[in-house]
Amino acid sequence: MLFSEVQPTLNLYNCFIVPVWKAPIYNSPKQNFKRGMYAMSTATLLIEPLNHFTNHVKILNQFYEWPKTRSEYNIFFKEVFRLPEFWPELAKKISFGLLAGGADVGVKLAAWQWIYGGTYSPQDYADSNTFKHLTCAIVAFAPTCMTGIPFENARRAYFADRTWPVELRRGYSSPLNALLRIPFEEGPSYLFKGGFPIYTSSFLFWTTFCTVYSFNKNKFFFLWVYNDFNYDFIKAGNMALSFGIASFLGYPLYFTREMVDLWPKERGGHCTWNNSYRNCAKWMIENMDQLYFNFMTGYTRWLKRVGIQYFIALWMADNLGMFSNCNEAWASLEYQSPISSEST
Numbered sequence: 001m002l003f004s005e006v007q008p009t010l011n012l013y014n015c016f017i018v019p020v021w022k023a024p025i026y027n028s029p030k031q032n033f034k035r036g037m038y039a040m041s042t043a044t045l046l047i048e049p050l051n052h053f054t055n056h057v058k059i060l061n062q063f064y065e066w067p068k069t070r071s072e073y074n075i076f077f078k079e080v081f082r083l084p085e086f087w088p089e090l091a092k093k094i095s096f097g098l099l100a101g102g103a104d105v106g107v108k109l110a111a112w113q114w115i116y117g118g119t120y121s122p123q124d125y126a127d128s129n130t131f132k133h134l135t136c137a138i139v140a141f142a143p144t145c146m147t148g149i150p151f152e153n154a155r156r157a158y159f160a161d162r163t164w165p166v167e168l169r170r171g172y173s174s175p176l177n178a179l180l181r182i183p184f185e186e187g188p189s190y191l192f193k194g195g196f197p198i199y200t201s202s203f204l205f206w207t208t209f210c211t212v213y214s215f216n217k218n219k220f221f222f223l224w225v226y227n228d229f230n231y232d233f234i235k236a237g238n239m240a241l242s243f244g245i246a247s248f249l250g251y252p253l254y255f256t257r258e259m260v261d262l263w264p265k266e267r268g269g270h271c272t273w274n275n276s277y278r279n280c281a282k283w284m285i286e287n288m289d290q291l292y293f294n295f296m297t298g299y300t301r302w303l304k305r306v307g308i309q310y311f312i313a314l315w316m317a318d319n320l321g322m323f324s325n326c327n328e329a330w331a332s333l334e335y336q337s338p339i340s341s342e343s344t
Contacts, residue, residue: 027117027326029110033102035320036109036313040101043312048097051304052090056080092174099176100151105313107147111140112210113322121325126219133215137207145202150191152198154179196277197257205250209314213242214323235318243311251302252288252295256280 116136172178273279
């Protein structure tokens with residue numbers, strides 16, 4: 001029989017007989033992780049060298065006055081590149097930033113897109129399921145926000161080790177070296193020590209940003225689809241609003257680490273919060289009506305170190321389709337879920 005070798009197949013994405021939900025092929029965790037890596041690695045390669053350069057400019061400026069003429073600027077910046085360990089430290093920061101970005105932000109974005117990207121929204125009008133964005137964000141980020149704790153602790157351990165006398169140092173050669181040695185020398189649990197501020201602040205930031213941004217993108221789609229506004233113009237406003245809300249909610253919980261560890265103790269050496277990050281966060285919430293802006297101390301420092309990288313990575317993630325869900329109803333979570341009655 002002609003063409004007898006061709007066997008009929010059942011395409012789960014083009015029929016309505018779907019036994020279980022399965023994400024479309026373009027929404028696999030592997031593909032999402034690669035896209036998240038593209039976004040975060042680009043941000044790291046842009047910001048880490050710039051931060052490293054500006055920090056060394058400040059170091060050199062402590063010993064030499066700020067240049068005034070063009071020739072002085074030329075000499076000054078040449079000497080910045082000649083500072084001891086400028087290039088080795090830059091290589092360490094970039095390599096560790098790429099690893100941390102992929103294992104932290106890449107995983108978060110992959111989980112977000114795998115969950116939210118598996119839902120359905122129509123193409124020509126706004127989705128009526130308002131709670132979808134928040135639900136997807138909570139499901140995606142609740143299990144993945146712990147991924148940044150080991151990298152933050154390894155980074156802190158490396159820089160803290162360099163402040164001790166030589167005879168007391170662990171001798172970490174880089175943040176990556178600290179990350180690899182700590183589980184064997186201190187125990188694996190040491191990498192997750194004091195992770196409450198990092199987890200809670202990260203969870204609030206990513207959940208809030210993805211909820212607000214995807215919600216606004218879905219509800220105001222008509223601005224660029226029907227009203228011919230420039231998409232990047234609308235996107236910039238939406239992203240600035242979402243990032244501002246998310247960072248203003250998430251940063252104070254990150255600041256609890258500094259409050260407990262570095263703030264002066266009460267008379268007699270007693271800690272106001274009994275050296276507990278959780279008690280500090282509870283006290284912060286109870287007093288936010290009067291002291292909220294005090295909890296934003298150091299926000300610009302956080303913004304410079306990681307905030308701008310997050311902003312660039314999230315901008316690229318949207319360009320890569322990581323804030324868009326599928327338009328095929330049969331390939332969506334709602335097809336099998338009871339919440340389909342709330343979706344259009």
